[in-house]
Amino acid sequence: MKFAIIGDPVDHSLSPQMHEAGFKAVGLDAVYQRIPVKNSEIGQGVRYLLDNRYDGWNVTYPLKEAIIPLLDRVTPEALDIGAVNTVKRVDGYLLGHNTDGEGFVQSLITKGFEFSGKKAVILGAGGAAKAIAMTLAKKGLDILILNRNVEKARWLAGQVSGCGGKASWGCLGIGDWLQKADLLIQTTPVGMKGEEYLFGLRGISPSTWVVDIIYHPAVTAFLGDAAKNGCQTMNGLDMLLYQGVLAWEFWLNRDAPVSFMQRALTEGLRSSDECDCANE
Numbered sequence: 555m556k557f558a559i560i561g562d563p564v565d566h567s568l569s570p571q572m573h574e575a576g577f578k579a580v581g582l583d584a585v586y587q588r589i590p591v592k593n594s595e596i597g598q599g600v601r602y603l604l605d606n607r608y609d610g611w612n613v614t615y616p617l618k619e620a621i622i623p624l625l626d627r628v629t630p631e632a633l634d635i636g637a638v639n640t641v642k643r644v645d646g647y648l649l650g651h652n653t654d655g656e657g658f659v660q661s662l663i664t665k666g667f668e669f670s671g672k673k674a675v676i677l678g679a680g681g682a683a684k685a686i687a688m689t690l691a692k693k694g695l696d697i698l699i700l701n702r703n704v705e706k707a708r709w710l711a712g713q714v715s716g717c718g719g720k721a722s723w724g725c726l727g728i729g730d731w732l733q734k735a736d737l738l739i740q741t742t743p744v745g746m747k748g749e750e751y752l753f754g755l756r757g758i759s760p761s762t763w764v765v766d767i768i769y770h771p772a773v774t775a776f777l778g779d780a781a782k783n784g785c786q787t788m789n790g791l792d793m794l795l796y797q798g799v800l801a802w803e804f805w806l807n808r809d810a811p812v813s814f815m816q817r818a819l820t821e822g823l824r825s826s827d828e829c830d831c832a833n834e
Contacts, residue, residue, distance in 0.1 A: 555584035556607065557805065560591040560599055561614030568822040569612055572798050575818030579811035584609075596620045600648075610642035610805040612798075618652075618681055625650040634717050635685045640801040651804050654682060655689025657797025658739075658767075664796075665788060667737070667763055669693040675731050678741035679706040682767055684713070686739060691719025695737070700726045732758045738780070740766040745774030760784030767793055770823065795819055 555577075559569045565588065573586040591599035593616045600621070603611055613621050618637035622628060625638065626647035632638045638650035662669075672695050676683050679701035687697050691714045699714075699721060701707035707723035714721035732755065744751055745768050755764075755776075764780035767790035777787045795816050802810040 555582065555609045557584060557586045557610050557612075558589045558603065558608055559586070559612040559614060560589050560603070561617050562590055562592045564588040564590050564614060566826065567614070568794070568819055568826070569798060571818045571822040572795070572815045573802060576799075576802050576811050576815045579814040580808070582806075591617060593617060593620055597624065600624050604643075608643075610640070610801075612801055613639050613641060615681070622650060624648070631656070631689075635688050636713075637681055637685065639797065640804055642805050651801075652685060653797040653800035653804065654685035654793075657795075657800055658686050658765075658793045659689050659693065660796040660800070661788070661792035662737075662763075662765075664792065665786075669695060672696070672736035673698070673734055674737040674739065675700065675735040676739045676741060677701075677726060679703070679710045680741060683739075683741040684710055686741065686767075687714050687721065688717060688719070690737075691717065691721060695720075697721040698731055698735075699723045700729075700731075702726045726752065728753050728757075735759070735762050738762055738764045738785075740764075740768075740774075740776050743768070745776050746770070749775065751776040751779065755779045755783050755785075758783050758785060762786075763788070766790060769794055770826070791819065791823070 559567050567588055570586045577584040596617055618639055621638055628650040632650050632652040635652045638652055639654055640651045642649055674690050674695045675698045676687055677700055679699055687710060691697055697714055699707045699711050704725050711721040711723035762785050764785045765788045766774050766777045768774050769789045769791040772789055780787050799810045799812055799815060
């Protein structure tokens, strides 16, 4: 069997290590490859995958929305989110799915987060924010979306409300939400290069769970600030793991060997850190 990840860039993706560890653990003869595909090449990319009989593939930036018109069917989850991160061939047709939001939820479940009656604040309104907002709304959370481009926040809140969720919006910045949020999720790229966040979290309730979906570095300035204020913190590594686990199970219709995939992901991240140091 053959699987892949497509997008641009994919050179540093840890998905091959994670998925191939899962294949090996269950004795499956399968490979997983990185295939760079630009947005302008999406048609050729899908044709290549079909011609070479790939059984399934992950989709990353910037193709998650662009791929939808090329698919035969899309699951309700992906339809609500408006993006696909996982595709499989089923009896001659292509089925698209999205595991990002459920992967995020599963990462919280494994840490013991209780969803009932909670309020979530999402910083950012991009693709990851949309998947997370839609999925959390289905869990019954009250969602507040904050973004520098207020119109994008308004649009996303409208999408969530249109699917039966409860959502509001506002401009990215400090507000009384600091004392009211049960769950705070940072979904922007700010912090990937070690930079400080746009504002501090002084005054945040120490009972707030704070998540930054960035996983490299493991502790961003944002998470460090949250920890100093007494909050429980979590980076994006578990989200990466569980969106991959759910994709694996979507392709193969069997339980994934999570511990093996988690170990491979951790080791892959450690190796990338060593490579980064060697290049400095």
